[in-house]
Amino acid sequence: MISALQHPNLVRLYGCCVEGSPLLLVYEYMENNSLAHVLFSEKEGQLTLDWPTRHKICVGIAKGLAFLHEESPLKVGHIDIKTTNILLDKDMNPKISDFGLAKLDEKENTHISTRVAGTIGYMAPEYALWFS
Template sequence: MKGKLSDGTVIAVKQLSSKSKQGNREFLNEIGMISALHHPNLVKLYGCCIEGNQLLLVYEYLENNSLALALFGREEQRLNLDWATRKKICIGIARGLAYLHEESRLKIVHRDIKATNVLLDKDLNAKISDFGLAKLDEEENTHISTRIAGTIFGVVALEIVSGKSNTNYRPKEEFVYLLDWVRPCS
């Protein structure tokens, strides 16, 4: 949801379900992870609100919505992304991941990188969002699962380059997995 603060700042509000353990866990995880992180390729969390049974997260508003809509949305939602812009988006995602894995005080594995979790600002800079499944990468705690829960970055990069979704099925088109298009180099 789109909203506005009293100072006129436009914001995005994400509502999570407080009725499920997953909603509560994602809410706490998101606050704990992203509130400690500041990087140009990570979405900014302004705050949160718990009112009654509603869990709300307040983020910066990003004018161009998600990478998924830019690439695979309805015709009026899709953006005409040239090669330079596609490269800029890939590099932005990679910079955000490098920050999470190597440069931040907390070493974090996002675990859910996919086109819907990459947002685009007015200048089409990529910002990683949705830290609900993220885990701290604590080397001494090897029992903590850091397995990938969503799409891996390489698949997202293929989606950006090809303009094809890895998961969407369109009945009028022949169904082919994106990874089947990629052949190993010999």
């Protein structure tokens, strides 16, 4: 289903392998790794982000999310947006990846879930206010 969604700010899924272990997803090659790698890596020769590039990345992420939420034929909530799930191509264009926790917005399903979701160790600050 995710491979059918195409947008400049969503990573393209080319295929998968579901036989045996480990299970594999085949994405397009992203030359500059993840946003987390660029921001937090301490390796020599690390990329540095100037403010125009940071702005471009933020706007690209917002465009990708707007597409998922409003413009695509399938309305998708990503649920796990974080720097490791933002990949950067050779021109530093951001692409949203890892739809493992994504939810479809089904109009006929009116139940609202209040369950906490996301990667352990990463949580939106408002959850800490509600569940502490």
